[in-house]
Amino acid sequence: MLAIARQRMLGQSFKKILPAVSVLRSYSSAAKQITVREALNSALDEEMSADPKVFLMGEEVGEYQGAYKITKGLLEKYGPERVLDTPITEAGFTGIGVGAAYYGLKPVVEFMTFNFSMQAIDHIINSAAKSNYMSAGQISVPIVFRGPNGAAAGVGAQHSQCYAAWYASCPGLKVLSPYNSEDARGLLKAAIRDPDPVVFLENELLYGESFPVSDEVLDSSFCLPIGKAKIEREGKDVTITAFSKMAAEMLEKDGIYAEVINLRSIRPLDRSTINASVRKTNRLITVEEGFPQHGVGAEICASVVEESFSYLDAPVERIAGADVPMPYAANLERMAVPQVEDIVRAAKRACYRSVPLAATA
Amino acid sequence: MALSRLASSSSRSADLLKPLCSAISLRRPISTDTTPITVETSVPFTSHQCDTPSRSVQTNAKELFTFFRDMALMRRMEIAADSLYKAKLIRGFCHLYDGQEAVAVGMEAAITKKDCIITAYRDHCTFVSRGGTLLEVFAELMGRQAGCSRGKGGSMHFYKKDSNFYGGHGIVGAQVPLGCGLAFAQKYSKDEAVTFALYGDGAANQGQLFEALNISALWDLPAILVCENNHYGMGTAEWRAAKSPAYYKRGDYAPGLKVDGMDAFAVKQACTFAKEHALKNGPIRGKSLSLVEAIKLTSSCSVCCAYMQILEMDTYRYHGHSMSDPGSTYRTRDEITGVRQERDPVERIRKLILSHDLATEKELKDIEKEIRKEVDDAIAQAKENPLPESSELFTNVYAKGLGVESFGADRKEVRAILP
Numbered sequence: 001m002l003a004i005a006r007q008r009m010l011g012q013s014f015k016k017i018l019p020a021v022s023v024l025r026s027y028s029s030a031a032k033q034i035t036v037r038e039a040l041n042s043a044l045d046e047e048m049s050a051d052p053k054v055f056l057m058g059e060e061v062g063e064y065q066g067a068y069k070i071t072k073g074l075l076e077k078y079g080p081e082r083v084l085d086t087p088i089t090e091a092g093f094t095g096i097g098v099g100a101a102y103y104g105l106k107p108v109v110e111f112m113t114f115n116f117s118m119q120a121i122d123h124i125i126n127s128a129a130k131s132n133y134m135s136a137g138q139i140s141v142p143i144v145f146r147g148p149n150g151a152a153a154g155v156g157a158q159h160s161q162c163y164a165a166w167y168a169s170c171p172g173l174k175v176l177s178p179y180n181s182e183d184a185r186g187l188l189k190a191a192i193r194d195p196d197p198v199v200f201l202e203n204e205l206l207y208g209e210s211f212p213v214s215d216e217v218l219d220s221s222f223c224l225p226i227g228k229a230k231i232e233r234e235g236k237d238v239t240i241t242a243f244s245k246m247a248a249e250m251l252e253k254d255g256i257y258a259e260v261i262n263l264r265s266i267r268p269l270d271r272s273t274i275n276a277s278v279r280k281t282n283r284l285i286t287v288e289e290g291f292p293q294h295g296v297g298a299e300i301c302a303s304v305v306e307e308s309f310s311y312l313d314a315p316v317e318r319i320a321g322a323d324v325p326m327p328y329a330a331n332l333e334r335m336a337v338p339q340v341e342d343i344v345r346a347a348k349r350a351c352y353r354s355v356p357l358a359a360t361a
Numbered sequence: 362m363a364l365s366r367l368a369s370s371s372s373r374s375a376d377l378l379k380p381l382c383s384a385i386s387l388r389r390p391i392s393t394d395t396t397p398i399t400v401e402t403s404v405p406f407t408s409h410q411c412d413t414p415s416r417s418v419q420t421n422a423k424e425l426f427t428f429f430r431d432m433a434l435m436r437r438m439e440i441a442a443d444s445l446y447k448a449k450l451i452r453g454f455c456h457l458y459d460g461q462e463a464v465a466v467g468m469e470a471a472i473t474k475k476d477c478i479i480t481a482y483r484d485h486c487t488f489v490s491r492g493g494t495l496l497e498v499f500a501e502l503m504g505r506q507a508g509c510s511r512g513k514g515g516s517m518h519f520y521k522k523d524s525n526f527y528g529g530h531g532i533v534g535a536q537v538p539l540g541c542g543l544a545f546a547q548k549y550s551k552d553e554a555v556t557f558a559l560y561g562d563g564a565a566n567q568g569q570l571f572e573a574l575n576i577s578a579l580w581d582l583p584a585i586l587v588c589e590n591n592h593y594g595m596g597t598a599e600w601r602a603a604k605s606p607a608y609y610k611r612g613d614y615a616p617g618l619k620v621d622g623m624d625a626f627a628v629k630q631a632c633t634f635a636k637e638h639a640l641k642n643g644p645i646r647g648k649s650l651s652l653v654e655a656i657k658l659t660s661s662c663s664v665c666c667a668y669m670q671i672l673e674m675d676t677y678r679y680h681g682h683s684m685s686d687p688g689s690t691y692r693t694r695d696e697i698t699g700v701r702q703e704r705d706p707v708e709r710i711r712k713l714i715l716s717h718d719l720a721t722e723k724e725l726k727d728i729e730k731e732i733r734k735e736v737d738d739a740i741a742q743a744k745e746n747p748l749p750e751s752s753e754l755f756t757n758v759y760a761k762g763l764g765v766e767s768f769g770a771d772r773k774e775v776r777a778i779l780p
Contacts, residue, residue, distance in 0.1 A: 055549070081549065084580070092538050092572020099542020102527050103477070105549060126532050127539055133757045134518040136511035139527065140760035171758050171767070195760035227763050268765035306772070 031212035039181035039213070040070045040202065043188040044108065046220040048078055051106060054192055057084040057097055058110025058147075067112050068148065068207055094120030094145070098127045101143040101197075108192060111147035114163045114201065128197040129172030142195045146188070149177070149201035150244060150289045151337050157325035162290030164243070167199045168267040168299075174226055175267040177201040177243045180211040183264055186224030194226060201266075203244045229270035231277070235259035238283040238350050240343065241274060241300055245289065256347045258285075266296060274300060275307045282313040283350040287343055292320035317346040394422035398717060402627035403709075409609050411616035411670070414634040418626040422719045424470065428625050429710045432462040433729050435486040436707055437736045438495060439680070442485065442502060445740065446684045451502045454531075455516050456483040457680040460623075463706035464589055464674045465490040467628025468557060472636060475552065477525040479540040480559040482517035483589075483678075484529045487559070491526040493519065495739035496746075505746035512749045513757065525554075534560060534567030537586060541573040544584035555583040555639045557632070563594020565608045578615055583639040585632075586612070588673045589622065595682040596691040609673035622674030623704040631672050638670060677704070755779060 034042075048054045055078075060067045062075040062085040075083040086093040090111065097107040111117045117124065124145060131139045150162040168175040174196055178184040184202070191198040216222060229241075235257040243263040259277050263270065278284050284304055286297030297318040304316060322336040399417050406413040439459040445451045458465070461483070468478070469490040480487050485498055493509055501508025502516055509519050517531040527543060530536040540558025547554050564570065565588050577584045588608040592599050599606040609617030616638075620631040677700045681688025688697070714720050755767050755777035762779025769775025 087572070087575060087579070089569075089572035089575065091569040092541075092576055095535060095538020095569060096542035096545055096573060096576060099479075099527075099539035099544075100546040100549070101542070102539065103543050103546030103550075105546045122532055122535060123538070127530070127535055131528075132760055134510060134514040135520040135522075135528065135757075136513045137757040137760070138510070138520045138522045142760075174759070225763075227765055268763065271766070 031214060032218065033210040033212050034181045034218075035208055035210050036178070036181050036184045036202075037068070037070055037207040039184035040188055040207075041072055041074075042218075043185045043192075044071065044074060045077070047189055047192040048074065048082065050220070051192075053104065054106045054108065055082040055084065055100075056108045056110065057086055057093060059086055059088055059112050061085060061110050066110075068204060070202075070207070071110070090116050090119035091123065094123040095127065097143055098123050098141060098197075101128070101141045102131070102139055104142075106142045106144075106192060108144045108146060111145065113152075113159055113204070114147055114149040115159050115161055117145065117147070117163065124167070124173070124197070124199070125170055129170050131172075132196070133172060140195050141197045144188075144191045144194075144198045144200055146191075146200035147202060148204040148207075150203055151321070151326060151333075152204045154328060154330065154333065155326075156328050160326035162201075162288065162321065163199075164201055164266050164288065165290055165295045165299075167201075168269070168296065169294075170267075172197065173267060174198045174265070175201065176226065176265050177203075178264065179206070179232075179244055179262050180209075181213050182211065182217045183224065183230075183262070185213070185217055186222055187226070187264060189223045190226050193223065198226075201244065206245055224264065227265045227268035227270060229264055229273045230262045231259060231273070232262045233258070233260040236281055238285060238347050239274070239277040239281045240285045240287060240347070241297075242287040243296070256344075256351055258347060263296075269299065269303070271303050271307065275304060278304050278308050279311045282311055284312070285317040285319060285343060285346045285350055287319045287338055289321050289337060292318060292323050295320050314350045314352065317350050319343055319346050392423055392426050394719075397421055398425070400626050400713060402630060403621045403624045403704075404627075406627070406631065407609070407619040409607075409612070409617035409619075409671075410614070411618070411638070413618065414630050418630045420626065422717070425710060425714050425717070425719060428466055428470070429707065429714060429725065430728060430732070431466045431490065432625070432707045432710065434495075434732050434735070435459070435462045435465065435489060437729070437732050438489065438498060439485065441736050441740060442499075443680065443684065445499070445502065450744070451516070451684075452504070453515055454482065455502065455684040456682065457684070458483050458486040458678065460679040460700070460706070461589060461591060461676045462486055463625040463628055463709075464559075464587070464622050464676055466706075467625040468587070468632045470625070470629045471632035472557070473554070474524045475554040476636065477527060477540070477543045477547065477554070477556040478559070479527040479536045479543060479556065480529070481533065481536055481561060481564065482529070482531050483561075484517065484519050488519040488521060488526060488529070491521050491524040493521050493524075493526075495736060496742055499740050499743035500746050503743055503746075504748060505743060506749050507743065507746045511753065513753065534564040534569055536560060537564070537567070537570045538573035540586070541577045541582055541584045544577065544582040545580065548580075548582055553640060555585055555636050557585050557587050559587045559589055561594060562588060562590040562592060562599045562606070562608060563597070563602065565590075565611065566603055574612055574615060581642075585635045585639055586615075586671045588671060589676055590673055591676050591678045593678075593682070593691060596686065598691065607673075609671050612671045615671055617671040617673065619673045619675065621704075622676030623700075623706045624709060625706060628674060631674075635670050635672055752777070 061071040062083045065072040094109055097109040100107050128141045128143055131141050151160040167173055176187045178187045191200050237257045240258045241261045241263055259281055286300045288296045297320055301316040319338045319342050326336055327333055398420050400420055402416045405416050436459050439457040446455045465486045496507055497509040501510055504512040519529040537558050537560050540556050544556040590608055594602050609619040618631050621627045711725055758779055765779050767777050767779050
């Protein structure tokens with residue numbers, strides 16, 4: 001169980017917000033702690049060991065040990081035939097990865113960040129996602145596209161976009177986004193074992209964060225189901241849906257007993273867990289880092305309105321990244337990404353607690 | 362049997378024997394006769410960074426007959442597709458291959474079903490050469506259940522995985538990196554086979570092609586890139602699209618061959634050469650060779666090129682780019698009829714068969730009549746075949762659907778569980 005610090009909040013004053021994830025650490029000595037990086041590395045290692053058809057490709061995944069060290073040690077262990085350093089040519093190497101998957105191999109293609117996946121997006125969508133359908137089941141594509149997604153810190157507009165909504169709109173793809181180490185291990189293993197193309201959206205800022213994991217999670221057979229969200233914290237006042245780094249932010253907010261759902265799977269979306277929760281709490285806030293228009297929150301909101309309209313006691317609130325390209329200056333960047341106070345404010349609005357209107361810019 | 366052997370060795374004696382022969386069907390002897398015949402390719406090969414294969418190609422009556430039959434069948438199939446499209450039984454896009462048959466047939470004769478082929482959207486004949494049936498073609502074109510993709514793909518998405526034919530791709534150029542990926546997988550699996558990735562002169566300028574070429578060369582992949590240069594990328598002539606239309610040279614460090622793509626034997630020779638080259642110089646690089654092997658290796662190719670190659674097939678399509686393109690706004694009718702008269706691939710084989718006295722004109726015409734009937738029968742069968750069941754809308758979205766829900770246009774009305 002995660003131990004969560006609670007802070008009473010009075011009116012407008014906020015205590016200094018602790019680094020989001022510190023509240024999540026359990027200080028129980030029984031559970032082992034591993035970083036998300038270690039979780040991903042061990043998942044890759046175990047799946048490569050279990051299935052000789054699994055291989056890695058991407059920029060700097062081999063000799064450099066991985067741009068973010070996720071693939072550290074794997075070249076040494078599995079050799080250059082299974083851990084391949086590619087030139088900086090996403091369209092070319094992604095197409096090669098998809099072609100290898102057509103033949104029956106199981107590539108894990110790394111994008112240094114998902115911003116670069118745009119150079120290869122035709123292969124992800126047209127060559128990978130749609131092939132099983134167009135060929136009536138003859139050509140399945142057991143490939144995983146993984147890498148950091150969304151905002152980092154100070155990397156600017158071209159390196160900060162979240163691609164969850166774009167990929168999750170496409171039938172034929174599965175889109176996963178882990179939050180903690182357990183998610184990272186379980187979902188990556190599931191992705192590699194899955195016979196369909198999976199887009200695996202990691203988060204650079206979470207790589208170094210440690211989380212407790214049980215022995216079950218550390219076992220090499222551990223796997224999480226695709227398409228199932230996790231209720232990180234049960235509550236009764238409002239449902240908050242989040243994924244990736246935003247899941248951390250949610251557990252920070254307080255005063256209101258929120259039920260926090262860690263989506264884990266953006267496509268397929270676990271609509272039944274979300275709706276069941278909203279039917280219990282009657283209020284919903286969707287939280288995401290990406291651009292607001294046509295985002296993941298918009299889909300969740302529509303889904304809840306369709307399935308659970310009469311259960312809603314308040315309009316659905318959406319918290320998302322600002323509707324602007326990511327700025328560089330630290331203060332502007334902070335405004336462009338959802339902060340804990342944004343979610344708190346939205347939760348209060350949903351629960352009809354009075355919140356003074358912010359001045360419009 | 363003996364009569365036909367005499368006939369092939371001397372045309373004078375064949376003339377004398379003809380009245381006797383006409384009473385006997387010569388079809389069976391021709392189709393099984395494997396006595397070697399040597400033919401010359403129409404023109405010599407031109408090469409870039411490697412040796413050229415010989416102009417003399419070994420063949421036999423059986424192969425000549427097969428080439429004729431296969432190409433005549435493809436020709437008839439494509440023309441029939443033209444009529445079906447005009448009758449609105451085929452919808453959307455329809456890119457016809459008539460004129461280019463020699464590339465599909467010649468390539469298939471050089472390889473086995475262990476070798477992979479991947480091509481773009483002008484894929485009907487390549488599918489047939491890989492073993493696809495006429496019914497599968499026409500049913501798919503008409504969107505019926507018996508189609509090779511059960512009606513879900515359409516003209517541009519024919520596949521036959523059990524023959525290592527990987528489609529059938531609508532995005533220009535995408536098939537080239539995919540093909541290099543197939544070659545990667547063949548090498549990874551130690552399959553001793555190669556991949557032919559076909560693309561057109563229009564696709565030859567795509568960046569991803571050069572990206573894939575670079576990686577294939579670095580990683581020694583058994584990939585052979587085949588440019589089917591029919592000289593027009595849709596309506597744009599090659600000289601308007603490419604600063605250098607010498608596509609066989611565009612690989613720079615990669616060896617290339619320019620081939621007369623209207624001559625099935627030239628295609629066969631080039632593909633045989635390319636496959637041998639890719640297997641000899643690719644996967645075995647790095648192994649220690651015996652002295653004999655080392656000598657053989659260096660003598661077969663002046664440059665030790667341990668990577669993939671480009672074959673440029675100089676070919677021509679009689680139809681426009683697709684059925685919505687008349688094909689005559691960017692080229693003259695004289696050009697089209699000129700190629701048809703001088704270089705038609707089916708006619709070339711017909712002339713070879715006749716000049717070697719392997720059959721009479723009438724016999725070849727009979728074969729064509731038979732083919733016509735086969736095509737008509739397949740079309741009739743395809744027309745009777747039903748459209749897919751409504752439930753097929755939701756099948757094959759995933760290989761493993763995990764029981765998730767999918768939706769129709771009105772999600773409250775039409776939903777399905779994906780198995």
